[in-house]
Amino acid sequence: NQGAMLAVAVEQVGTDTTLAKITSAVEAAQSRKAPIQRLADQLSGYFAYGVMAIALLTFSLWSIWGETWLGSESGVSLLSLKLAIAVLVVACPCALGLATPTAILVATSLGAEQGLLIKGGDSLEAAHRVDTIVFDKTGTLTQGCPQIIDHYPLEDWTKTDLIQLAASVEQGSQHPLATAILKAAEQEALELWPAGEFTNMPGYGASAELYPPHRPPCICRVGNARWLAQSGIAIPATLETLTETLAAEGKTVIYLALNRACIGLLSLSDPLRPEAAQTVKHLQDLGLNVVLLTGDQPAAAAAIARQLAITDVIAQVLPANKAVEIAQRQAQNHCVAMVGDGINDAPALAQADVGIALGSGTDVALETADIILLSSPTATATLGGIEAVLRLSRATFAKIRQNLIWALGYNGLLIPIAAGLLLPKWGILFSPPMAGALMAFSSVIVVTNSLLLRDRFSGPRHYGKN
């Protein structure tokens, strides 16, 4: 930069940076236990008592019957002590205890490397049981940046009037549709009218009192058919038939009303994410029931569902009812994952057994979700992360099962030998150092087996170009 001045704007520092948040999320995740781990911990607790009992039994039995079993009298008391110690040493509750956390540790760090933030072992465990996956439409399956396609002004109104009025009302809204309308107004360099009394009705639309220059103030409403119906405004029959055609093309229709009269409609279209269709197909191939859940009109939802080959569609759901729909599926004994961006669906993310949020979503979504799919600037396939998470979760639980079976089997085989079961007939016994080596070996095997997860999953990143 040589001698010139350099202005740097720091938006966030220290613990507020995205990197710091990711780090603390991963750290917190690795200390959150999976339910299966509680079982393993309990088991290792009983196991310790069991082993002490077996050691005591070994000592007593060998002291009493050692001479008979071996047929000689010398050193039986020393031998019984040595065998009892061998039992204590060879037994390895640590292999049982390590079986779960090592696999989870490997899986969560593998996930983080691939842009999948898994918030804990419990989330990972729930993910391998998921049989139903519910997708939000706007901003999740679609890119979340809709564009105005058609304008149908009624009477003397013009296309410009529609955009100008709608944008003036939407100044007070954060909805993706509002952003699209505001952007259109900006592109045409339209002046926004002063407005007051903004009302946002999630799932319906918005309204505001406008003060256009040289005209009396008016109340303007922007939203779907239900919003107009609720406000007691009739939709002209011509617009209703038009709506059907537009919605059948997958477009979202927004009406405009001035005071008590409908003055026209706008249709917006939000392109699907390029990877959406493939992701849905892969999830269906994994045996999952894929569901589309949206606040949009049924016809628009059906058109999108058709493009994605989704047959299970729940449309026109108010934001507050999205969580109820999820709960209903859960009541039918389904394990449900919900994928959303947090605009109107954070409660559903929290209700689901596994909430999956897109990293581009709202803060509240990132807080409530169990799994976050990070998007990178080069991300071309954010949704592909869902399949990656489910596969990772299934592989992790297969590993945990292997680890537990191995740890139990190993102990089940070696403890009797250490107790001297093979001594009378074959003369086989473990000296305490040998028992120690065998004990360590079982933990090494479990840890190595968990690390082998890396081998299967450190393939190409799920999001396209590296």
Ligand code: ADP
């Ligand atoms: P989704 O479930 O697809 O994310 P939402 O629940 O956010 O949809 O919204 C449902 C419907 O409510 C939208 O399709 C739109 O018709 C209407 N709507 C909600 N907010 C607004 C707004 N600010 N402006 C216009 N229409 C809105």
Ligand code: MG
């Ligand atoms: Mg949404």
